[in-house]
Amino acid sequence: MHIEFTLNGKAVSVDVSEEMTLLRCLREVLGLTGTKSGCESGDCGACSVLLNGKLTKSCLLEMPLVAGKEVITIEGVHAPDGGPGIMQQAFLDHGAAQCGFCTPGMILAGEALLMRNPSPSREEIRRAISGNLCRCSGYTQIIDAIEDAAQKRLVKTK
Ligand code: FES
Ligand code: FES
Incomplete structure (x- = not known):
């Protein structure tokens, strides 16, 4: 399915299966490997991102629920000059x-x-x-x- 959302301030669109999680989409489709894959069962928090400003475990979130939302990953929290925030x-x-x-x-x-x-x-x-x-x-x-x-x-x- 086709999903559009905002990622680190930019509009993105992806074609993914309905079962794909946001974690796998970030790492495997979009190449953003800063979000870590740990337990993939909601227990460790390594996969945490911000979804509409709320801390969210991306391993538990299937892509249909991401449509139209704003996602911030670790790649999106640097300083304006590109250095560490x-x-x-x-x-x-x-x-x-x-x-x-x-x-x-x-x-x-x-x-x-x-x-x-x-x-x-x-x-x-x-x-x-x-x-x-x-x-x-x-x-x-x-x-x-x-x-x-x-x-x-x-x-x-x-
Ligand atoms: S990978 Fe452990 S909570 Fe998501
Ligand atoms: S798990 Fe190694 S720094 Fe936290």
Whole structure:
């Protein structure tokens, strides 16, 4: 079937089977491999993207449900000059990306949180990433990074 949607700010159209998930479409049809394939059963969060601004597990989402929607992937959150965005830089600064497998999903979980709550508490950050698993970091550096990105964004918008 033919599906049109917005991907990282640009209109795209794809011809895919009805059963194809957004995760597979991104990686296999559109060549965007920043979105990671982990469990493909909704348990790890590695495949997280933003769908109309909401954190969404792309492995669970079949393409018919993507039609007409706005999808943001990790490839869409860089700075305007193409360098790391504020959240990405904070992950680098805090050592929050180790093997990096969970990192795209964690960054998008952080972005989704700051869109609805620009000044979250550490507990709110912890809850916001509770659907995203990390086997390397113990989570503290990830929470530090999201907290830092929130503070830097607030300073930037003042
Ligand atoms: S790959 Fe989607 S939740 Fe694990
Ligand atoms: S940095 Fe390796 S799984 Fe999170």
